[in-house]
Structures are given as structure tokens and as C-alpha cells.
Amino acid sequence: MDSKITKATQRQSTSKASSNTDRVTTTASPSPALKNTSVRNAYWAHQRGLVSEKHVITYYHLRNYKLLRQRLKTPYAEIDLVFRSPDGLNLLMVEVKTANQTTFYNARISPRQKYRLLGASRFLADHFNCLVEVHWAFVTKNGDVTIIEDVS
Structure with a gap:
């Protein structure tokens, strides 16, 4: 597989947040009803996924891509993010993964995931x-974004 890997590091802000809306955290703590460990873990995994998606959206907005849809369901797979290219002619489909490590990206992509997402890309191309x-897009806990392009 010929893939191009691009890395970006989140810049640290030099000013303090002026209000609660300026802060990166966007969710409250889970309800006390989440006493089951597996439910709690699923809750926090979902929250980390949402924060990772926001980092990736920012990454592509800085490159003049326009977000069209988030979590788009197709007959083949759910697509995390769909962008319109800066020239407006093509679409970009992004699968977002939260990564604890900064290596072994290809091992995190199963053949089944590739197959489903490539089917979804054909569906979008036809539509x-x-x-x-x-x-x-792989996002670390500190907000670093690594992009693997031209997945096939």
C-alpha cells in the first residue's frame, strides 16, 4: 500500500481561556447512573472520539476543506467526516482513530474496515x-494529528 503520512502538532495557546466556551473540554462528567465499568469505558471512549473528530475538523479547516457531514451513515459503513476539497470538485472521506501510540498505524486498520470504507467511498462517488x-486520521491524547492519505 502506498500511503503518504502527514503529522501535525496542536499549538499551545499563549492566552488563558476567557470563558467556559473557550476551553477545549466540551463534555460534562458522566451521570452517576454509569456505575458499570464497561458502560463507563464506552462513554469515555465515545467522548475521546468526539474530541478527536474536533481536532481533525480543525486540521482540515486550516487547509481550506469544508465540512459537509459528520457521522454520515451509508449502506456500507458510517463515515466519521466528509469534506469538500478546497477547489470544490472532490470529496474527502476521513476515518478518525484515537491513538495512544504514534506508530503502527497500519496495524490499527483491519482489512474488513478498509473494505467497508472503500465501499462507502464508491457509494459517495456515485451519489x-x-x-x-x-x-x-490518528489523534493522540494531546491532540497531535497524523494523516494517512490515499488508503487503498
Whole structure:
């Protein structure tokens, strides 16, 4: 597989947040009803996934991509993020993964996931009548984003 890997590091802010809305955290603590450990773990995994998606959205907005849909359901798979390219001609489909390590990215992508997401990309290409590029975005806990392009 020929893939291009791009890394980005989140810049640290030099000013303090002026209000609660300026802070990175976007969710409250879980309800006391979440006493089951597996439910709690699933809750926090979902929250980390949402924060990771926000980092990736920022990454692509800085490169002039326009977010079209988030968590788009297709007959083949749910697509985390769908962007319109800066020239407006093509689509970009992004699968977001939260990564604890900064290596072994390809091991995190199962053949079944690839198959489903490539089917979803064909569905988008037919539906929008344009080229669709597939990227995988890996986000570390400190907000570093690594993009693997041209997944096939």
C-alpha cells in the first residue's frame, strides 16, 4: 500500500481561556447512573472520539476543506467526516482513530474496515458524481494529528 503520512502538532495557546466556551473540554462528567465499568469505558471512549473528530475538523479547516457531514451513515459503513476539497470538485472521506501510540498505524486498520470504507467511498462517488479520497486520521491524547492519505 502506498500511503503518504502527514503529522501535525496542536499549538499551545499563549492566552488563558476567557470563558467556559473557550476551553477545549466540551463534555460534562458522566451521570452517576454509569456505575458499570464497561458502560463507563464506552462513554469515555465515545467522548475521546468526539474530541478527536474536533481536532481533525480543525486540521482540515486550516487547509481550506469544508465540512459537509459528520457521522454520515451509508449502506456500507458510517463515515466519521466528509469534506469538500478546497477547489470544490472532490470529496474527502476521513476515518478518525484515537491513538495512544504514534506508530503502527497500519496495524490499527483491519482489512474488513478498509473494505467497508472503500465501499462507502464508491457509494459517495456515485451519489455525488465526483472523485472521493479516503484518509485515516490518528489523534493522540494531546491532540497531535497524523494523516494517512490515499488508503487503498
